[in-house]
Each structure stands twice: as C-alpha cells, then as structure tokens.
Amino acid sequence: MTQQRAEETRARILDAAVRKFAVAGYDAASVDDICSEAGVSKGAFYHHFPTKQAIFLALMQGWLTTIDMGMDATRQDTVPQTLVHMTDLLPAIFATAEDRLPMFLEFWLQASRDETIWEAMIEPYHHYQEHFSKLIEDGISEGSFKYKDTKVAAQVIVSLAVGLLLQGVLDPHGADWAKTAREGMQILMNGLAKS
C-alpha cells in the first residue's frame, strides 16, 4: 500500500464513520457497518484504527485541528479586532457542521459516559480558554480592555462561541447566526473595554 493510498483509505474510513454515527449513533454503528460503507476490508480498518473509540477520537481531533488552523490565521491589528474577525470562522464551521451535528453531540454524550473520551473532549476546551486568556492579556496590555479577570473573560468568550455553534447548527434558519456572532463578539468587546 503506498502512502497516498493509505491516506485515502484512512480518509474514506473516517467519512464512512461520520455517516454511520450520524444515522445510527455511535453505539449502534458497528465496525462492520463502517467497513461496508467505506468499501474497505476489516483488515484495512484495523490497520488504521485499533478500536471504534480510536476512530471517534480521530474524528474529534480532525475537527479541532480545523478550528485551530482558522484561529491562528486571524490575528489583526488589535485584540478586539482579532476576536471580532475570528467570528468570521463560524459560518464555515456551521456549513461543514450540519451533517456533523449528531457527531458533535455524540462526542459529548459519549464523554459523559466514558472517562477517556471525556478527558480528550475537555482538554481542547481548557486549551481554548488558555488561548483566549492570553489574547485578553494582550488586549489589556495594549489598552483595549479594562476588565482584568482574563480567565473569566476567556470562559465567557468560549461559552458564547459554544452556544452560538450549537444553536447555529441546530437551528440554521432561526437567525442570521454569522451576524449574531459578529455583533455578539463586538458587544462583549465593548463590555470588556469597561472595568
């Protein structure tokens, strides 16, 4: 198997798993189901993923990596501008997220039942909170923010993002979520500018 073919097989298994988990749920979707959906042998599956949980964690990691890449690319002149600009990422996440929604909810549902998955799920949230804490600190240094509790500010930003994502994915036509995200972040920025 060439490197490229191996990559293609891996991607095909991941896509098939997303579809199967979406339709049947994580528990009900078997490795057999995923293999036949992907058109690969069980040998090929286990070459790439030792367990069903491994494929689950790989999907989550892939999703988070996409978000990380977007976040790194959005640095602007000031911290408030950076954070408002960052909300431009959300529509792209919504667009790819619609058929991934059950996936996303399954992550958390499984996390609530399985310590290993919980650890893997919660780590990136702490990572985002630290990332935003540092940004807020920069914002205080540059004179944009007067509110000083960087941890709380970061948690508020992550909470807003999580809530927007969940609602945007579950109720795509209920609002102009891109606009709500941008203005919501701007409102937060104005609030952080006060002490």
Next chain:
Amino acid sequence: MTQQRAEETRARILDAAVRKFAVAGYDAASVDDICSEAGVSKGAFYHHFPTKQAIFLALMQGWLTTIDMGMDATRQDTVPQTLVHMTDLLPAIFATAEDRLPMFLEFWLQASRDETIWEAMIEPYHHYQEHFSKLIEDGISEGSFKYKDTKVAAQVIVSLAVGLLLQGVLDPHGADWAKTAREGMQILMNGLAKS
C-alpha cells in the same frame, strides 16, 4: 387509582426513564426496562404515556417549565439588574443537571434525527429569544441600553446561557461557572449600554 397515586406513578416512570436514558441512551432503553426500573406494569406505563417519544417530550417539557418558573421570578428594578440576577438560576440548574446531562444531549441528538422532537426542542429557544427581546426593549425604553437590535441581543444572551450551561454541566470543576455566568452577563450588559 386515586389522582395522587396516578401522579406518583407518573413521576416514578419519569425518574426511571431519566436513569435508563442516562445509562443506556434513548434508543437502547426499552419501555420494558423503564417499567422494571420504575416497578410499574406496562399497562400503567401506557396509561400515562402512549409512546417512548411521549415520555421523552414530557421530560423535556418538565425541564423547561422549571427554567420558566425561575425566569418569571427574577424581575428586578432595572433590566440589566434583572438579567444579571437571572444568572443566579444557573448553579441550581447545574446542580440538578449533572445526572440529566446525557438526557439533555439526547434531546438534541434525537432532535437532529426526528422532526417532531426537533420542533418540540426548537420552540422553547424561539420562546426564550422572544422573552429576552422584550426585556431588551424594556431596557432600551428605560435608558439602560443603547444597542438597538433587540433580536441579536436576545440571541447573544441565549447563546451565552446555552454555552455556559453546556460547559458548566460537562466540566463542573473547570471553572467557577456561577461567577463566570454573573460576570459574563455583566460584561454583556456593559456592552449593550454602548451603541
């Protein structure tokens, strides 16, 4: 069966369903499982609930009614005070929500697969958005807010609440969520005070 006994049976079935859904998931938990957990006959079950979906919707409705009651009781002198005071509800919701988390996630997971459940899930969000829209309007009238898009402001508040709830329940020890909720709302209020 007296009225009181009927109520007790209904409550026992609901409690048993929460536990069964939490451990096994909505799909895997059968009516038989719920009956034996509750210690009631299948006849008694079907007297109260025509289907498993009906019990699911009743659980969701019960949860939302609790929130509604809390929201109605929190009116303060000004709208910003009312909204900040409202965040005091969250710790109580977190406390009762921990064993209800899988339930909460199941609501949305099932909603993503079932139009009837989706409609039942999305309706209260629209209801909350309208409720907060009117509050924001009052806030503009009393001179507390200069930001004029009441719909967007309401969506931002609901998003923050949803994100806080989800994180508070999933990661109870990751932060002082009660403090984050209160300060986050205060930051939003300060942001809405600017145009």
